[in-house]
Every structure is written in structure tokens, then in C-alpha cells.
Amino acid sequence: MGLLHAFVAAIITFAAAHRLLAYGLAFLLAGAETFPVVGALVPGTAIIIGLGALVPGGALAMWPLIGFTAFGALTGDGLSYLFGRHYKQQAMGLWPLRARPGLLGAGEAFFARHGSKAVLISRFLPGVRAAIPMVAGMAGMSAVRFYVVDVCAAALFALAHIWFGMALGASLSILHAIAGRLAVLALILAASLALVVWLTPRIIRRSMALLARLRGPVRQWAGAGDGWARRLVSSALDPERPETLGLLVLGAALIGGLWLFFGVLQDVIAGDPLVRADAAIFHFLQSLRTPAIDQVMVAITELGDAAVVIPVFLVTLAWLVWRRAWRAAFYGFAAVAGASLFAFLMKITLQYARPSTGFTGWDSYSFPSGHATASTALYGFLVVLICREAGARARVLVTLGTVLLVGAIAFSRLYLGAHWLSDVTAGLAFGVAWVALLGIVYLQHARSEVGARGLGMAGLAALLVAAGLQIGTKHAADMRRYALNLPVREMSLTDWRNGGWASMPVWRVDLTGDYEEPFILQWAGPLPPLKAALLAHGWQVPVAWNLSSSAEWLLPDAKADALPVLPHLENGRAEALLMIKTGQDVPHGQRLIVRVWPSGTVLTDAGNTQPLWIGTVVAEKIEHLKPLGTLVDEQDSVDVPMQDLKSALPGTQPEARIPPGPNWNGEVLLGQP
Incomplete structure (x- = not known):
């Protein structure tokens, strides 16, 4: 299995470097999967999905990839259909079909049960995919009917696999900084649409079946006595009323x-x-x-x-x-x-x-x-x-x-x-x-x-x-x-220094509306000076989310600086700055993480404006679950990582925000370049 994974990964890497050959590869693999026996040995589905994962990054274009995949599937199905139509029952004695005598039997049973629809359904079922086109030809299905159904099947096959691969590829880059806005929205809409399409008919069928089962017992209860409630229920459940x-x-x-x-x-x-x-x-x-x-x-x-x-x-x-x-x-x-x-x-x-x-x-x-x-x-x-x-x-x-x-x-x-x-x-x-x-x-x-x-x-x-x-x-x-026009609050720099900072939010709010970790940093001005000061004191930019870094979570002894950082949203906003710290100054088995978001407020000073940023700092404990992988556990206390952040920003001014508690001393650091 590991050898197969390595083989698939090597092909995908090669495709990323050779765009035209990648389209040809999609064509060949989609077609090869439809040949009996041979199709079962070709990891076409895995590779096609992997090629789709290269689309969000720009290595491949979506529509050409979908077109070549669909055309390859249609070509392979057509050749298999013509083979069965020409040889009919003689095909079962030819190689490689005689090596798998049960394959055509399963395909014939599936085709007999579903008829023309089997051509469409089997495109998504690896077990019978390689037999149905040939069986359709052997059964004498008309060419017009076969190709009408198969064109739809090939198009749906290509769309489903390429879009699924695109979703996988986009999700890795999304986790880094929620930067792939279009991909994120596409994932949300696709997931919502799939959920609605999947749930609606099932809810209707299950509800009707449940009500049908309850109808008899409830009618018995209604007929066992008198009263307005029983009469109303009995009338509503009258079997004469459809x-x-x-x-x-x-x-x-x-x-x-x-x-x-x-x-x-x-x-x-x-x-x-x-x-x-x-x-x-x-x-x-x-x-x-x-x-x-x-x-x-x-x-x-x-x-x-x-x-x-x-x-x-x-x-x-x-x-x-x-x-x-x-x-x-x-x-x-x-x-x-x-x-x-x-x-x-x-x-x-x-x-x-x-x-x-x-x-x-x-x-x-x-x-x-x-x-x-x-x-x-x-x-x-x-x-x-x-x-x-x-x-x-x-x-x-x-x-x-x-x-x-x-x-x-x-x-x-x-x-x-x-x-x-x-x-x-x-x-x-x-x-x-x-x-x-x-x-x-x-x-x-x-x-x-x-x-x-x-x-x-x-x-x-x-x-x-x-x-x-x-x-x-x-x-x-x-x-x-409906043009995008986010409201921006203005405050003078003097007012911010003289107490306006206290009007900023105290806690981070996640998408569900719950309060999370406290904001212990407010930074007035551009972010590059803040980032430079942190870099000078041992902080670093975390690794980006990609295939290689994602695999680190599967290692039972992953290092703290090799693991990508899970993004956090503040009031729906993505981080503008994300940095980590590991090494001797950090407790063993932990890493510190500082996150900075736009506050939605700008500060004015002598006609000039500058953004105001709000930030958190937390400690994450690295837990090695041998041999299953690695997890991180965010610690509740922020006092220790806050002291490290304070030492990295000596110009910041601490201000008391709330009374001290067990996990936070109640202070916020105010800083500017």
C-alpha cells in the first residue's frame, strides 16, 4: 500500500511540472479504468483527484482538466462498449476476461437490475465500472441510447472527481491564512448544497414512514375514549383522507x-x-x-x-x-x-x-x-x-x-x-x-x-x-x-492613549459567538515593525499548510516548529500576523503562538491615519500519541507567554484591563513603532 501511495505521489508531482502531459494523463487514466481486469489495477481515481488538487494553486486549469477527463472516460467506455457489441458472448473466452470469469457475471446482473441507468450508476462504482460498458454492448443496447447516457456519466464523473480534488487542494492552503477566499466560499456552498440535496429526500421519506407507523397506534388511542383532543386526532387520522x-x-x-x-x-x-x-x-x-x-x-x-x-x-x-x-x-x-x-x-x-x-x-x-x-x-x-x-x-x-x-x-x-x-x-x-x-x-x-x-x-x-x-x-x-463597504471606526491617537484602548474588545469571539482567549496586545501602526521586533527575539513565521507539513500531524514525534498552526478567527476576521516561538526559552514540549487581527478601528493623528491591531498570545502543549500521531492542546493560562511577548516588545506599556484571575493577570500591552 505504501508503494502505491508513493507511486501516486510521484505521478502527481510529475504532472505538476508538466501541464500538457498532465491533461493527457487524465485522459488515459479515465479511459483505462473502464477496461475489464486492467481497470482494477490502475489507480486512476486517486490520481485524477490528485490532479484536481493542483488546480487551486494554478498548476493546472480546471476546465481543460475536466474536459480531458470526461473525454477519456467517454472514449474508454465507448471502446469497451464496441468490444462487447462486436464479440458478444465470445468475449468471455478472451484474455483478460477468462482470468476473471465472475466479473462479467456481476456486471450482467447489475445491468439486468438497472437497465440503461446502469451505465450512469456504474461510473461511480469501481466494482462494476469496468464491466458495464462491455455488458451493454453484449446485451444489444442501442448505440444512441448508450452514448446519450454515457456522455452524462462521463461529464458527471469528471466534474465530481476534479471538484473533489480541488476542494482537497484548496483546503490545505485555506488553513494557512484563510487566503483562498473563492475556494473557501466554494467549499461552503458545495457542502451546503450537497447536504440539502442529500437530506431533503431522506427527511421526507423517513418522516412519512415514521408517521405511517405511528398512525395506527395513535388512532387506537384516539378511539379508546372520548374528549375533544381524541376526537380531533381521530378526525385528522381518518384513513379516508389521503x-x-x-x-x-x-x-x-x-x-x-x-x-x-x-x-x-x-x-x-x-x-x-x-x-x-x-x-x-x-x-x-x-x-x-x-x-x-x-x-x-x-x-x-x-x-x-x-x-x-x-x-x-x-x-x-x-x-x-x-x-x-x-x-x-x-x-x-x-x-x-x-x-x-x-x-x-x-x-x-x-x-x-x-x-x-x-x-x-x-x-x-x-x-x-x-x-x-x-x-x-x-x-x-x-x-x-x-x-x-x-x-x-x-x-x-x-x-x-x-x-x-x-x-x-x-x-x-x-x-x-x-x-x-x-x-x-x-x-x-x-x-x-x-x-x-x-x-x-x-x-x-x-x-x-x-x-x-x-x-x-x-x-x-x-x-x-x-x-x-x-x-x-x-x-x-x-x-x-451591495458593494463591499465594511464600517470602520475612527479614534484619535491621543484618545486611544488616554483610555480609548479600554473600548476595544476584551476577549476573542469565535464564529459561534463564544468568548475565547483574551486580547493582551494592542498595536498602533503598521505591522512590519512588530514582526521585526518579534523576529529579533526568537519568534518565527510558522510553516505554511501544504501536503508535506500536513503529514507532520501523522508523525508520533513531530517537532513543535514543524507543525503548521491552526488558524483562529476573531469576529469572523482572519489573522493578519501569525508567529510562533520554540526552543530553550519555551517550556519543554510547548510552543508559543501570537496572533494579531485588524480591530476595525483606525487611529487619526494630525490628519494621518494608522490601523489599530489587537492580538493574543497562547501556549500550546505538544502531545505525542505514539504511534498514532501528534496533537496540540492550547493552555488556558496566558501569563507566561505574555511575559515572553512583553520582553520582546520593551516599548509596550502595560495597562490594567480587568481584575487579575487564575489564567490572566488582567493586563493589556499597548505598543506602537
């Missing part, structure tokens, strides 16, 4: 939505950790913004604008009126109008300020997100209407599509800095609860059919037309409106 399970699902959504909404509301009013997490996530997402992704996110957020929601809403009402589904039209109107009115009243009542200053009037109020609330209400009630008449598969697809659409709109509000996380969460939660309540009442009295297929097509057409017009006419203006 929408019973839907009612129960909506009931669960109502309870969950209300619980989440009031939980968020309580945290916002009380200023609980969720409010601190709001600011941390805001700064984190703003640090990931890039012009290319801004274009996409602005377009997505425009899907939730009133200029898009209202036309879709009106087309929906018009369809329901045309179908004479008066009750559905009434509840549809109540869903959107009620949710929008509620969001407006909450905004003017709480008057919770947005993170961005690009809004005026009542629109400058933030809680809850109007985009999230209205979109959830409109598209959620459409799901209720369509799923009442659609089949099981259509229900899953419609629900999944709606979740992706509303989730994308909600995320775009966070990414563009238009809302806090609590705003979006509350808007989604209330929208779900409101739709569930109206859906329960509607399904209790629904009589007429709404024409689910036509309603869905009309709503989709209205969405596409309205979105196209909105994006085409408003996109440039919205790009200016």
Missing part, C-alpha cells in the same frame, strides 16, 4: 418553525451569544467576497426582490382564480400578504439595525429578513398546493427545488451583508411556520383541484420572466448598492 400524512408533516413544521423563531427572537432581544455570532459570521463572509461571486450573489438576491415575488404571486393567484380554486387563492394571498406584513411590523417594532448602511427609511431595519420571509411564504405555499396532487417522486423534486431556491436567496442576503444570520434564520422559521399553519387549515377544507402541473409551470415561467427582467434592468445598480 392528506392525513401531509397534515402531520405540516404540524411538525409549524411546531419546529415557531420554536426556532421565538428562540432566535429571544436571543436577539436578550443579546445572547447568537448576536455575537451574527457579527462574527458577517465579517467572515465579507472576508470571502470576490467580484465574480458578488455578481452571482446579487443576481440570486434579486430573485427575492418584490419585483420578482409579486409577479410570481399574481400569476399564481390568476391561475387559481382561472381554475376556480377560490379557497386556495384566498390562502395563497394570506400566505404572502400575511408574511410580508408581519416582517414589516417586526422591523418597525424592534428597529434592529442592518449590518450594512446602504438602506434608508424602514428598510434600514433588519429583523427579520423580508426576502427570506416572503420567499418562504410564497414558494412554500406553492409546495403545499402542488404536493397535494403530485406523486411521491414529484413531491421530493418540488420540495428539493424550493428548498434550494429559498436557501440560495437567504444565503445571498448573508453573503452580501444585507442581513445578520439571526434575521435570515427568523425569516425562514416564521415563513415555514406561517405556511404550515395555513396549509393545515387549507388541507382540512380543500375540495377543488388546482392543476398542480399547470400551476407549477405557470409559477416557474413567471419566475424566469420576472427574474430576467429584474436582473437585466437592476443588476448594475444593485452591484453598487
